[in-house]
Amino acid sequence: MSGAGARTVDVPDLVARARRGDPRAVARLISVVEGGAPQLREVMAALAPHSGGAYVIGLTGSPGVGKSTCTSALTTAYRRAGKRVGVLAVDPSSPFSGGALLGDRVRMNDHASDPGVYIRSMATRGRLGGLAEAAPQAVRVLDAAGCEVILVETVGVGQSEVEIASQADTTVVLLAPGMGDGIQAAKAGILEIGDVFVVNKADRDGADATVRELNHMLGLGAPRGPGDWRPTVTKTVAAHGEGVDDVVAALDKHRAWMEEHGELTARRTRRAAREIESIAVTALRARIADIGGDHRLGALSARIVAGELDPYAAADALLAEVTGR
Amino acid sequence: MSGAGARTVDVPDLVARARRGDPRAVARLISVVEGGAPQLREVMAALAPHSGGAYVIGLTGSPGVGKSTCTSALTTAYRRAGKRVGVLAVDPSSPFSGGALLGDRVRMNDHASDPGVYIRSMATRGRLGGLAEAAPQAVRVLDAAGCEVILVETVGVGQSEVEIASQADTTVVLLAPGMGDGIQAAKAGILEIGDVFVVNKADRDGADATVRELNHMLGLGAPRGPGDWRPTVTKTVAAHGEGVDDVVAALDKHRAWMEEHGELTARRTRRAAREIESIAVTALRARIADIGGDHRLGALSARIVAGELDPYAAADALLAEVTGR
Numbered sequence: 001m002s003g004a005g006a007r008t009v010d011v012p013d014l015v016a017r018a019r020r021g022d023p024r025a026v027a028r029l030i031s032v033v034e035g036g037a038p039q040l041r042e043v044m045a046a047l048a049p050h051s052g053g054a055y056v057i058g059l060t061g062s063p064g065v066g067k068s069t070c071t072s073a074l075t076t077a078y079r080r081a082g083k084r085v086g087v088l089a090v091d092p093s094s095p096f097s098g099g100a101l102l103g104d105r106v107r108m109n110d111h112a113s114d115p116g117v118y119i120r121s122m123a124t125r126g127r128l129g130g131l132a133e134a135a136p137q138a139v140r141v142l143d144a145a146g147c148e149v150i151l152v153e154t155v156g157v158g159q160s161e162v163e164i165a166s167q168a169d170t171t172v173v174l175l176a177p178g179m180g181d182g183i184q185a186a187k188a189g190i191l192e193i194g195d196v197f198v199v200n201k202a203d204r205d206g207a208d209a210t211v212r213e214l215n216h217m218l219g220l221g222a223p224r225g226p227g228d229w230r231p232t233v234t235k236t237v238a239a240h241g242e243g244v245d246d247v248v249a250a251l252d253k254h255r256a257w258m259e260e261h262g263e264l265t266a267r268r269t270r271r272a273a274r275e276i277e278s279i280a281v282t283a284l285r286a287r288i289a290d291i292g293g294d295h296r297l298g299a300l301s302a303r304i305v306a307g308e309l310d311p312y313a314a315a316d317a318l319l320a321e322v323t324g325r
Numbered sequence: 326m327s328g329a330g331a332r333t334v335d336v337p338d339l340v341a342r343a344r345r346g347d348p349r350a351v352a353r354l355i356s357v358v359e360g361g362a363p364q365l366r367e368v369m370a371a372l373a374p375h376s377g378g379a380y381v382i383g384l385t386g387s388p389g390v391g392k393s394t395c396t397s398a399l400t401t402a403y404r405r406a407g408k409r410v411g412v413l414a415v416d417p418s419s420p421f422s423g424g425a426l427l428g429d430r431v432r433m434n435d436h437a438s439d440p441g442v443y444i445r446s447m448a449t450r451g452r453l454g455g456l457a458e459a460a461p462q463a464v465r466v467l468d469a470a471g472c473e474v475i476l477v478e479t480v481g482v483g484q485s486e487v488e489i490a491s492q493a494d495t496t497v498v499l500l501a502p503g504m505g506d507g508i509q510a511a512k513a514g515i516l517e518i519g520d521v522f523v524v525n526k527a528d529r530d531g532a533d534a535t536v537r538e539l540n541h542m543l544g545l546g547a548p549r550g551p552g553d554w555r556p557t558v559t560k561t562v563a564a565h566g567e568g569v570d571d572v573v574a575a576l577d578k579h580r581a582w583m584e585e586h587g588e589l590t591a592r593r594t595r596r597a598a599r600e601i602e603s604i605a606v607t608a609l610r611a612r613i614a615d616i617g618g619d620h621r622l623g624a625l626s627a628r629i630v631a632g633e634l635d636p637y638a639a640a641d642a643l644l645a646e647v648t649g650r
Contacts, residue, residue, distance in 0.1 A: 044635035052632050136636075265630060272626035272636065277613060279640035280647075281606050288602060301597035305590060307377050310369035311461075311597065315604035322605075323648035 011039055015046045018145045021084075023118060026145045030120055033137040044137060050144035052268075054086070057251060058168030059153045060193075065176040066200040070238040070247075071153045075111055077248050078149045086147030087111075087119045088138055090154040090164055118142060133282060135164045136275055166193040167271050169264060170254045172247070174198050175214065177206035191217055194231055196250045202235035202243065211235065229257055287322050296321065336364055340371045343470045346409075348443060351470045355445055358462040369462060375469035377593075379411070382576060383493030384478045385518075390501040391525040395563040395572075396478045400436055402573050403474045411472030412436075412444040413463055415479040415489055443467060458607060460489045461600055491518040492596050494589060495579045497572070499523050500539065502531035516542055519556055521575045527560035527568065536560065554582055612647050621646065 009028060017025035032043050057074075061067050071087060078085050111117040122138060135152065142150050154165045165171055173194030197218070199210050214233055232250040236243030258264040288297065300317060303309040334353060342350035357368050382399075386392050396412060403410045436442040447463060460477065467475050479490045490496055498519030522543070524535050539558055557575040561568030583589040613622065625642060628634040 041635075041637045044637050048629070048635040049632045052630065268630045269623065269626045272629040272639075273622050275636045276622060276625055276629070276639045276643055277610065279636055280613065280644050281610065283640060283644060284609055284648075285602065285606065288605065297598045297601060298594065300601055301594045304373070304597040304601070305377065305593045307374045310366075310373040311600045311604055312366045312369050314597075314601045315608060318601055319605050319608060323609075 009039055011042045011046050015043070015050075015144065018141065019050060021115070021146055023115075026118055026141060027120070029141045030122075030138050033141060034122055034134050036134070040137070044140065047140050047144045051140045052143065054139070054143040054147050054150045055170075055255060056139055056143075056150045056152060056168045058165035058171040058193075059151060059174060060155070060165035060171070061174030061176075061200075063155055065174040066238050067153050067155070067174055070172075070174060070198065070200055070236065070244075071151050072111065073236075073238045073241055073244045074151060074247065075117055076241070077244050079111075079114065079116055083116075083148040084146055085111075085117045086139075086142030086145070086150040087117065088135065088142065088150065088152045089119070089121045090135055090152065118145065118147060133275075133278055136167055136271070167274070169258065169267065170195045170251055172196045172198055172251070174200050175210055176201040177204045177210045195229060195254045196247065197231055197233045198243075198247055199233065199235045200238050203237045207235055227261065229254065229263075284322065288318060334364055336367045336371050340368070340375075340469065343466065344375060346440070346471055348440075351443055351466060352445070354466045355447075355463045358466060359447055359459050361459070365462070369465065372465050372469045376465045377468065379464070379468040379472050379475045380495075380580060381464055381468075381475045381477060381493045383490035383496040384476060384499060385480070385490035385496070386499030386501075386525075388480055390499045391563050392478050392480070392499055395497075395499055395523065395525055395561065395569075396476050397436065398561075398563045398566055398569045399476060399572065400442055401566070402569050404436075404439065404441055408441075408473040409471055410436075410442045411464075411467030411470070411475040412442065413460065413467065413475065413477045414444070414446045415460055415477065443470065443472060458600075458603055461492055461596075492599070494583065494592065495520045495576055497521045497523055497576070499525050500535055501526040502529045502535045520554060520579045521572065522556055522558045523568075523572055524558065524560045525563050528562045532560055552586065554579065554588075609647065613643060 009032060014025050014028055018029055029043060029047075032039055059067055059071055059074075068089070071089070075085050075087060111119060120138065120142075122135060139150055139152065152164060152168060165173075171193050173191070173196075175197065177199065197214055199207055199214065201207070211233055218231055218233075232253070234243060234246045234250055236247060238244060255264070258267065297318065300309065300314040304311055304314055334357060339350050339354055343354055354368055354372075357364055384392055384396055384399075393414070396414070400410050400412060436444060445463065445467075447460060464475055464477060477489060477493060490498075496518050498516070498521075500522065502524065522539055524532055524539065526532070536558055543556055543558075557578070559568060559571045559575055561572060563569060580589070583592065622643065625634065625639040629636055629639055
């Protein structure tokens with residue numbers, strides 16, 4: 001499997017196999033996506049006609065709220081309903097975290113032998129554009145491979161992780177009692193991205209207080225119109241499967257609301273727009289690095305440090321070279 | 326003061342007054358910078374020859390570790406040494422946080438009547454490029470206004486906040502005992518940006534354990550060469566001024582090391598390069614939005630949702646229009 005991103009792959013064959021549900025083909029395609037391999041563009045072009053069938057659910061929350069447990073419980077619930085499920089667990093790319101923090105993933109082992117579930121962790125580092133760019137492409141792979149529900153789980157501590165979770169059809173924000181979570185959630189900016197809020201570990205002290213605090217903070221947000229979605233707040237003890245059906249019901253309700261209001265297509269279109277912009281900006285960054293960029297950028301930077309130039313004038317000079325305008 | 330960003334200002338006059346230390350002129354220039362006013366470029370060009378004199382110290386850490394208290398204590402220490410001090414407190418721009426979370430700022434009131442200290446909070450929202458772009462420009466204003474030490478304090482919860490704190494000559498990462506802080510710091514990616522680590526609230530249980538955990542995690546990072554800086558770890562009880570002299574000593578030591586190894590200029594040059602890139606990318610985003618971008622982007626996005634196009638091909642099409650290539 002090593003070096004999968006670098007080797008040349010037979011894209012049409014791989015896509016055909018992935019569409020038949022071959023887990024190794026799916027894994028290989030995600031590796032191409034994750035590694036930003038030369039054939040990334042070919043893969044994405046081949047997948048385009050086969051995407052759009054999956055319902056994408058983002059899950060995020062602070063470390064310790066039980067994201068993996070909830071993801072696992074939701075997987076069980078959707079499997080029981082006969083759906084094919086894809087799980088994408090996105091981890092921060094800190095050089096200090098690495099695999100060591102992936103311990104939670106073992107909770108997903110319940111599903112490891114189920115051919116109707118595809119589970120993948122992503123922790124790409126160093127790739128231009130990073131996870132925020134790679135994750136939606138990995139979702140497209142799972143989508144084309146026939147997953148009907150895709151759960152994208154991220155740690156809600158960094159801007160890019162929050163962004164990834166918000167790039168979903170429905171976004172679930174998880175909290176737990178007694179973590180001072182309300183204010184933390186507000187600071188991390190995850191309150192405004194939630195469609196469905198789940199207070200997990202609800203058998204602990206303070207669960208009702210957290211629900212109240214959450215309802216209060218949600219009420220402080222931008223005023224909603226009569227036709228707007230009002231985020232739901234439910235309680236779970238995901239480790240015992242308690243309340244999980246309520247979460248599924250809330251997800252179904254949000255989906256129905258989205259479809260009824262034309263919001264599903266609208267949201268997907270906005271998501272695609274952000275994706276295009278992100279890829280375009282990454283391509284431009286690469287172009288800046290390419291076109292003698294490093295040397296030129298170094299020279300401009302030295303002039304700023306010397307007080308001979310301001311950064312806006314320097315950016316103008318750089319852009320003129322890169323874009324030919 | 327309201328609408329300061331929108332009105333036309335006499336830039337040469339304002340810069341001259343700011344250089345004489347007039348706090349209202351400094352405030353006005355930062356408002357221009359923060360608001361992205363039309364005269365932003367003129368301001369930055371006027372400031373360029375007068376920048377580079379200040380030593381910039383970034384401070385970051387999770388909510389509750391005592392950042393404001395430490396910033397205040399360091400301000401006291403530098404004032405005692407006769408230095409002019411600028412403080413830039415950068416807050417997350419969540420629509421849910423707003424001014425309500427700025428309560429900590431009152432701790433800086435000790436310095437409010439000292440003409441040798443300039444304090445400013447920034448919480449810009451909605452501006453293209455955001456705080457990550459505005460903060461270095463605000464630092465330039467304080468620099469040109471004669472601040473010899475500039476403390477830039479950010480909450481270490483979002484990628485952009487961490488980025489701002491890392492855009493300093495020396496970066497201080499604060500932790501507190503008993504917050505499970507080590508692993509949180511690792512996940513937030515703030516371990517690798519610290520030159521000086523401070524375990525604050527060291528009179529609490531677990532301070533030594535946090536120091537040990539921190540030293541352990543720092544040892545797990547990328548191997549350092551013999552000439553590399555080894556981050557220092559000190560303990561403080563900033564609320565009582567305890568250990569603050571040790572932090573100042575660590576900062577002095579890091580500065581001396583930077584100068585000795587030519588690293589100060591190298592770091593400032595890299596910082597300028599990132600700044601140029603960031604401004605260039607923001608300008609390109611604006612151009613995408615301008616050149617019939619919104620309509621064009623919407624059309625491309627709709628084709629992606631319909632499965633007729635992949636996002637990479639769409640980005641290529643968009644870039645061809647924007648850059649003329």
